[in-house]
Amino acid sequence: MRKNYCEIIRRELDERMLDEACSSSVLEHLRDCADCRDFHQKQTKLRRMVGGIGTVAAPADFDFRLRARLANESNSATFHLQSTYWPFVRRGLAVAAVLLVFATGIVVVRKIINRDETVAIQPRIIIDPAPAPVPAHKPEQFTAANPPSSPQRIKNERPLQTNLKPRHPMAAIDFSSQRAEVINGLEAVGSTTVFPLDTSLQPFKILLDDGRGNARTISVPAISFGSQRVLRNANSFAPKDVW
Amino acid sequence: MTVRRLISIVTLAGALLCNTAVFAQEVAPPKKPAPPRRPARVNVDKSTAPQVVTIIHRLNGLKMFRLLLRSEEQVQAIESLDSAFNLMSDVHTNVIAGLAMDDGETIAAWLPEADFEPDISVIGPDGKRLEAKYIGLDAATGLSILKLADKNVLPASTIKDQPVSPGEDVLVFGPEPVTKARALLGGNLYVRMGAIQGRIKNVMTSPSGEVAKFKVGSPRFSHANVGGVAVNEAGETIGIVDGLEGSEATILPAALIRRAVQRVLEQQASVPRPWLGVKGEAVAALKLEQILNRGWEMKRAAALAGKHRGIMLTSIAPGSPAARAALRAGDVILKVDDKEIENADDFTWWLDQAGPSSSVEFTVARPDRPTEEPLNVKLSGRLDLVFSFDLRNRDITTNGFSLIDQGVETIALRAPVASQLGTTAGLLVVYVEPQTPAFEAGLQPGDVIQSIDGKPVSTFRLTTPPASFKFEVIRNKQKLVVTVPTKKK
Numbered sequence: 001m002r003k004n005y006c007e008i009i010r011r012e013l014d015e016r017m018l019d020e021a022c023s024s025s026v027l028e029h030l031r032d033c034a035d036c037r038d039f040h041q042k043q044t045k046l047r048r049m050v051g052g053i054g055t056v057a058a059p060a061d062f063d064f065r066l067r068a069r070l071a072n073e074s075n076s077a078t079f080h081l082q083s084t085y086w087p088f089v090r091r092g093l094a095v096a097a098v099l100l101v102f103a104t105g106i107v108v109v110r111k112i113i114n115r116d117e118t119v120a121i122q123p124r125i126i127i128d129p130a131p132a133p134v135p136a137h138k139p140e141q142f143t144a145a146n147p148p149s150s151p152q153r154i155k156n157e158r159p160l161q162t163n164l165k166p167r168h169p170m171a172a173i174d175f176s177s178q179r180a181e182v183i184n185g186l187e188a189v190g191s192t193t194v195f196p197l198d199t200s201l202q203p204f205k206i207l208l209d210d211g212r213g214n215a216r217t218i219s220v221p222a223i224s225f226g227s228q229r230v231l232r233n234a235n236s237f238a239p240k241d242v243w
Numbered sequence: 244m245t246v247r248r249l250i251s252i253v254t255l256a257g258a259l260l261c262n263t264a265v266f267a268q269e270v271a272p273p274k275k276p277a278p279p280r281r282p283a284r285v286n287v288d289k290s291t292a293p294q295v296v297t298i299i300h301r302l303n304g305l306k307m308f309r310l311l312l313r314s315e316e317q318v319q320a321i322e323s324l325d326s327a328f329n330l331m332s333d334v335h336t337n338v339i340a341g342l343a344m345d346d347g348e349t350i351a352a353w354l355p356e357a358d359f360e361p362d363i364s365v366i367g368p369d370g371k372r373l374e375a376k377y378i379g380l381d382a383a384t385g386l387s388i389l390k391l392a393d394k395n396v397l398p399a400s401t402i403k404d405q406p407v408s409p410g411e412d413v414l415v416f417g418p419e420p421v422t423k424a425r426a427l428l429g430g431n432l433y434v435r436m437g438a439i440q441g442r443i444k445n446v447m448t449s450p451s452g453e454v455a456k457f458k459v460g461s462p463r464f465s466h467a468n469v470g471g472v473a474v475n476e477a478g479e480t481i482g483i484v485d486g487l488e489g490s491e492a493t494i495l496p497a498a499l500i501r502r503a504v505q506r507v508l509e510q511q512a513s514v515p516r517p518w519l520g521v522k523g524e525a526v527a528a529l530k531l532e533q534i535l536n537r538g539w540e541m542k543r544a545a546a547l548a549g550k551h552r553g554i555m556l557t558s559i560a561p562g563s564p565a566a567r568a569a570l571r572a573g574d575v576i577l578k579v580d581d582k583e584i585e586n587a588d589d590f591t592w593w594l595d596q597a598g599p600s601s602s603v604e605f606t607v608a609r610p611d612r613p614t615e616e617p618l619n620v621k622l623s624g625r626l627d628l629v630f631s632f633d634l635r636n637r638d639i640t641t642n643g644f645s646l647i648d649q650g651v652e653t654i655a656l657r658a659p660v661a662s663q664l665g666t667t668a669g670l671l672v673v674y675v676e677p678q679t680p681a682f683e684a685g686l687q688p689g690d691v692i693q694s695i696d697g698k699p700v701s702t703f704r705l706t707t708p709p710a711s712f713k714f715e716v717i718r719n720k721q722k723l724v725v726t727v728p729t730k731k732k
Contacts, residue, residue, distance in 0.1 A: 193368070193369060193370040193435060193436070194370070194421050194433050194434065194435045195366060195370045195433065195434055195435075196432065196433050196434075197299070197336070197338065197432045197433065197434050199301075199333065199336045199432065201432065202327065204324070204325045204327065204328050204334050205324075205325050206311070206321060206323075206324055206325075206328070207321070207322040207323040207324075208311070208317075208318050208319075208320070208321060208322065209318075209319045209320040209321075209322050209657070210317040210318070210319050212319075215322055218311075220307060220334060220335055221335065222334070222335060222336065223335070223336045223337070223338065223432065224335070224336075224337050224338070224355070224467075225337075225338050225339070225417070225418060225419060225420065225467040226339060226355075226417060226465075226466055226467035226468055226469045226470050226471065227337075227339050227353045227354065227355040227469040227470030227484075227485075228337070228355055228466045228467065228469065241522055241523055241524055241587055242521075242522050243517075243518070243519045243520075243521050243522075243523070243590065243591065243594055
């Protein structure tokens with residue numbers, strides 16, 4: 001209990017100014033407590049010594065010099081970081097460069113392969129990135145976005161597809177119920193005029209009976225390129241050895 | 244440290260060089276056409292095929308069934324179908340090249356299937372759709388002829404009628420799928436015009452001395468190139484691919500294409516090819532034993548085989564011009580209008596030159612006659628020539644009554660398929676010949692005949708046809724009765 005009281009008294013002595021008088025309770029305690037009296041005498045002596053030292057004025061460019069020094073220290077820190085991480089950074093750059101070389105090589109090889117496979121028509125073709133709206137006074141200029149009503153179309157065709165969003169060829173999607181309507185826009189891929197073919201992609205299977213108890217399944221491809229017959233010997237116009 | 248820096252610098256420099264190469268390829272201006280010499284590669288400017296258009300030909304379910312009837316599949320009935328199969332909607336799409344002639348409005352194309360009312364779209368070189376009208380088929384060449392509604396939508400092109408020479412380099416243009424674009428741009432199939440380079444290997448001349456066909460070789464040819472347009476170094480059209488044998492494409496020359504176009508445009512309709520009604524083989528291709536088997540005695544057979552000329556007939560179609568002229572199997576046709584026949588191509592050529600509905604004089608050698616004798620034959624014309632196409636031999640629906648004779652082509656449906664079409668088992672009408680009583684009565688493709696005169700088609704028997712038939716049909720799941728007057732044979 002006494003010890004706590006001594007701490008309170010010493011804190012009050014600390015907070016007291018040099019020329020400020022002590023309170024009666026402090027004076028009373030100092031008379032009874034030799035330790036605190038000793039503390040008070042040493043502190044008073046120290047304060048007087050410090051108070052006797054003259055003031056030191058800061059130079060006029062202190063602020064500028066301080067900022068310059070701080071900036072200098074900051075640069076030193078960055079350089080330190082660079083010197084620490086530079087090997088890693090450089091390796092990363094080297095790896096990135098190698099990857100870039102590989103990617104570029106792949107692009108070059110694919111371009112060369114494509115060029116060998118296909119000589120595409122290009123220079124005179126005007127590539128329209130998007131089909132221009134057809135002027136009302138030129139109804140004969142049909143575009144994919146504005147297909148004409150062809151007179152040779154089958155009569156019982158289903159309604160034309162109005163949703164021209166690309167459909168993904170998932171096996172679960174039944175494309176056959178949608179008309180293989182033609183062109184829904186022009187798009188340029190590479191340097192060749194490319195157009196989408198909006199048609200079913202799934203082949204059909206038909207199980208036939210030949211009348212002698214034999215069943216046979218034939219598969220009809222949904223799409224073919226070139227003049228390839230879908231069925232064997234169907235309507236051949238130039239059969240061999242037949243006149 | 245120095246080595247590492249060096250590696251980094253070399254790597255970066257390599258990447259920079261590669262990128263430069265890529266961009267240099269992309270921005271390189273088109274090369275100028277080379278002088279008309281014969282370099283190692285074709286110097287055709289990529290713009291030299293404005294005469295090639297893309298043709299999209301569609302077959303709906305009914306047309307597919309009609310093809311089935313006319314194929315070698317021996318169809319008695321349809322047992323089952325994919326549920327997605329639709330009679331009135333497209334079940335097959337064919338994408339082929341079309342040749343725009345130099346008049347700027349006529350297009351010739353080699354459609355893969357015989358289709359007399361084709362559902363066709365024409366896409367110009369710039370990818371825009373062109374309105375076109377189907378004019379007709381030239382059966383001699385197999386070319387279909389179309390006419391554009393607008394004459395000035397295609398740039399002028401050049402067609403080379405002059406002979407070609409072996410060794411010339413050519414490009415064969417044709418539409419092709421763009422599989423990469425499909426992955427890049429979405430699920431749709433994308434199409435562009437591509438070309439394959441080849442070289443003329445062989446030129447076959449006709450008996451009259453003009454180019455009948457020529458062959459172009461390329462290891463990259465496939466059946467997808469059939470129908471493609473062949474263009475020479477100068478960008479001139481020189482022909483259309485009409486067949487493929489191994490790695491060699493057979494080209495129908497431009498001069499013959501031009502004649503086919505003229506024939507169809509003059510008629511404004513399909514032009515049949517001359518029809519004699521025979522099957523046969525060139526004597527030069529026969530063994531002596533085969534000649535003997537046709538009734539020829541040894542001495543004359545040996546003499547015939549030694550000449551290596553003529554066509555030996557192996558079968559005669561009943562009711563054909565050949566049958567009417569009393570030609571028989573075993574006869575050998577040696578000449579057509581005094582032109583010697585050495586092989587099948589010669590025979591085809593001279594018959595085609597004579598044309599359908601013309602009269603020709605054959606010089607015929609017969610196994611039972613000691614001397615050659617002249618024989619006058621009046622040819623007829625047919626659009627299709629394969630004997631198996633005679634559907635009259637396949638009409639198995641009823642005894643004594645032929646729907647084919649009534650101008651109606653049908654295909655039997657088993658119960659599961661019929662239920663898909665909203666009916667019970669019956670006969671699906673796939674074609675009704677125009678200007679027949681059935682056509683006039685309103686019978687339509689897509690109808691399913693359930694009964695004739697009240698009897699199910701499976702049990703219908705008739706020996707003496709009445710004045711008319713009552714067809715009970717299902718159309719759009721509605722029951723109708725169509726009364727069809729009997730067509731006289």
